[in-house]
Amino acid sequence: MIFHIIAFAAGFILDLIFGDPVYPFHPVRLIGKLISLAEKIFYHKGDSPAKKRFFGILTVFFVCAVTEAIVLSVLISFFYINKIAFCMVEALFTWQILAAKSLKDESMKVYRALEEGTLDDARHAVSMIVGRDTENLTDEGVTKAAVETVAESTNDGVIAPMIFCALGGPVLGFFYKCINTMDSMIGYKNDRYIDFGRAAARTDDFVNFLPSRLAALLMMVACFFGGKDFSFKNAIHIFRRDRLNHQSPNSAQTESVVAGALGLQLAGPLYYEGKLEEKPYIGDFVRAPEHKDIKRSVFLMYTAAILCQIICIGILFFC
Template sequence: MVLSDSLLILSLALAAEAAVGYPNRLYTVIGHPVTWIGRLIKALDRGLNQEAWSFGQRRAAGIMALLVLLTVTGLAAWALTALLQPLDLIGIPVLAIIASSLIAQRSLHEHVAAVSQGLRDGGIEGGRQAVSMIVGRNPQSLDEAGVSRAAIESLAENFSDGIVAPAFWLGLGGLTGAVLYKVTNTADSMIGHRTPRLEAFGWAAARFDDVVNLPASRLSALLIIAAASLNRGTSRPGAWRAVRRDASHHRSPNAGWPEAAMAGALGLRLAGPRVYGDVRVEDRWMGNGRAEATAGDIDLALALYRTACGLLFGLASSLALLAWIILR
């Protein structure tokens, strides 16, 4: 697949997903690619992650599991792309529609907006219920400011992981690139945890996910910074300063970039100490603004997010046109 085709597919996929998302009726009938991937990951975890094995054996099994995941799904995506060759007025739209299922612009917006609405309609309990759908931390440990910060942090991090990263690999490697990324990210979210059962087995998935998210996390921060210069009530200089000062201090090598950009743009402090289950995680603050976030800050973050998504679409479309002019 030539670069101009993959960039065109990316542009169409971004537009299609923003317009209609992934229809609930379709999900009810056939599920979602992430759920299909999840079933395979669970099967490999059950079959290869044996508690009787040593730490080294379980780490080797985890590497094997990741290779199996990437091989099986990568070959399936490559075969589907080959089946639709030559790419034309049928093949390109079909691949774009399939690829749109790997991008989560609309669903992320809906889930984060639900937190703002939950706080307004149901108070702190409404906000806790809504935010529990998108974050892993203990919602009962969160006050209104904590709920609001958690929603904004999830928006920033998932803008990188759920939108910019699959878009980046889709534009660079077509449907196969996007599928391989999505498999890696899903594996990290399911088995890349430092628990007694998963620390060894999920090591490869977690480390590989860190690597493949490096370019997207930096691009996400730049898009948020650019969006802050276009949105009323947000600060481009604040976003830039927060990224330069705080991004590298996050416990994740990638999450700090979009979170710091979002924090600086909104004049907030994000991340910091958090509670997951009964475990308190000490983390550095991103941004040096106020910690008392509100539902209004969630709404402002969503406006910034929409602009950043628009900039991503504009960038993809411009690159598609440029590639078509140069390569055709």
């Protein structure tokens, strides 16, 4: 257990210092290629909706099974070679599962573009982290998009994978990344994926159900460490009212906390591939968004991550 705790903490520290490493054989990038391969094997345009759903289930099992087999093989091999080497490999894997610093870096690129560059620069920067159309976003629209991304990704990129790594090391950590990556690639409600991607989307909803709510709770607590810029009381109010204002049962959990804590109105109607999608608002319009709200959302994300790390290590140490 002590080796797991050391590796778990070391992976988090490596992420805080260096961010998610970028190289061709990054495990999550390889998982993405595996998902693309599975889609080529299992997706057939002419299949009936029932067949597409069946092959979508097979895709989830195939991607998870292959990934878990490889991760287990690597970890078991190093465990029998040397426990210190095993600990190092677990730390390196954990590092590549978490994405706190990368989330901060990408959102701060948007902040700097808003502060120092042109609106087009800011639109381009935010287009790297959101799926919505960005070419016509206003200054406030760009700011809101960055804040929403940090809020939602606090769970997907930080808290949920951290919890899974704490519970089962990289084995469960990469299981989570498989599900989350599949959802981001094939979990859409469009003509191609409405049936084929249903299993991936539903599984992602399931594995994120508890972590997203814990992430929201941690972000509420984080308000206490931020001073007058954050409203703990309003974060609770908006969370209780708007936490389900999203197609996903999980996405608005953290977003509602951030909206309430900062006094912003987030979400609402958005354009995707030129089509307007009517979405409910999250939060009340207490004030207009300002560039520093991006920094404030990052503060909530980082504080929640540190709190989650402390809690996980405490539980692992005393259990």
